Amino acid sequence: MATQTRSLPGVATTARRSEGVWRDAFGRLRKNKLALLGAFGVLLLLFAGIFGPMLAPWPYQAQDLEAITANGSEPIPPFQDMSHPLGTDQLGRDILSRLLDGAQVSMTVAFVVQLVVLFIGVPLGAIAGWLGGRTDTYLMRITDVFYAFPDLLFIILMSVAFRETAFGRALNGVLLVFVAIGLTSWVTVARLIRGQLLSLKETEFVEAARAIGVSDRNIVTRHLLPNAIGPVIVAVTLGIPTAILAEATLAYIGIGVQPPRASWGTLIAEGQPFIRSYPWLTLFPGILIATALMSFTFLGDGLRDALDPKLKGKQ
């Protein structure tokens, strides 16, 4: 009986804190300079997205006609007039304020689209991977159809079809675009989850969980999904720039955010005819889009390395 309480060799006797997978991953992420830069950019953009409209010196639609008139009916260039630090457009609207307003749209797009993606992709992939067989085949064929469909065409069709409905008008037409973008991008996550579950469900800890009478549902939600979540986080983070870009593209061709509200895409579209005479109209939103894309991509890459150290260095 004495053996029961005898302490074993190789067991640390000093108390120490529990280290989870997440803490480990965070430690690795912190060492990655580029990822930190990305995280910093993401935080900055998030901050701009949430508090931007409050910090903006002007309302996004306000026209400072006096200033323009004083400038000979020309848009005010950046860094000239401190009440318009980044200048105005030809209608006298403050560029900085409009960019901050656009940040809100872009950040909302970033997260709402990914929510839609997770909401569709995770359950669908989980069901397909767990049940396998015929269900898997059917669900994956549906996924293939969505994958094969031209994204832009689908989004345009959807926004045209629903434009006049309550859903289409919700949130100034933005919600429709978000959902449409989400509907075209859940495929990656669904496939990812399915693939993960296909291999994970053969592991012994699943058999062990079954052997103690855990229900199928709990096995999937408690045992398998947490194991599959790493790659999903990476996919979602890397999906954000795609979504931002998609929104900007759509805004550029006039779908989505309606004037006078601004998104970075509409700002570029509005400034584009004057790109030679007033380059700052397109330059600033362009810089912001590029920054956002790079920040999220760096962060996503860093997360991938942090969550799966084996992958590091092999691309």
Added chain:
Amino acid sequence: MEEAVSLELTPDEAARITREQRETKAAKSKYLLEVKNLSTHFFTPDGVVRAVDDVSFELGYGETLGLVGESGCGKSVTALSLTRLVPNPPGKIVAGSVVFDGVDLLKLSDEGMRKLRGKEIGFIFQDPLTSLNPTLTIGYQIAEAIRQHMGLSKKASYDRVVELLAKVGIPRARDRLNDYPHQFSGGMRQRVMIAIALSCDPKLILADEPTTALDVTIQAQILELISVLSDEFGTAVLMITHDLGIAAGMCDRVNVMYAGRIVETGSVDVIFERPRMPYAWGLLDSLPRLDDVRSDRLRTIEGLPPLLINVPDACRFNPRCAYARDACRDHEPELTPREEPGHYARCWATDKGGWIP
């Protein structure tokens, strides 16, 4: 310290109990587990694999029964069949009955079976490194069975987890609740698996090669732990192993399995002292011995177990058996009683009128 925890006593006692049980066959409730004609087949593209073929055995309350044999003899599939965990497809239990504590498990609903697993029947797996979920804490994984089956609150279940961890010899149990499996050594993880198996006071523990993945010193500790705790809780154990040494030390009775069949069954003493089946001789011969200084190589049984597709009506061991004669190739022998009560063997050569006395 290592006072061999009443292991000396049990074989005789068990032999007596077994004898009594065999004599009073009518009183079936004496057995905790009664497996009758269990057959589990795998339907593969190459044909039907009869992994478990017409297997029958009994297990008394609190008894430790060994199931020994080479790899691929159907030991694990037997254990999985008992809890209906055989992966389906391709596996399917095609015939037989498994009466556990008066209930035929094969007739139970899926939900009924799920409620039984972990509560009445605990399972200890071979490889503790892969049987624990790497993303969940040890505390959660032990508490899971308890919460699943005993309806305890989170706090009460964690209290019980601490108690269990202390019982299986994990120091500072309360501090380690929130640790993850990778922070435990192999032996410690197997202790955790034992804690999980014992968490709901099961009547039966299926131990599927519980020490194969561990080194020898840890192996001894784990085996002693299983034996001490099963005595303490009065739990019956089905010990699956390919190591006859383990069977000798742990079990009251032993079933020797070969090619999906039970080929010999008897008390542990009989199997080790007077086995009546050449396969059992081969297994015993291949054990390393301290007193054998003549050779530095281990003896083996030549050849491999047969593929279990299209098995002919013949003794399944005959291609590897040094004593095989035509009779062995013509018909498969039955499990027939031998001198000792409760000792059965499946062999023409050692049966009445056989050519091995």
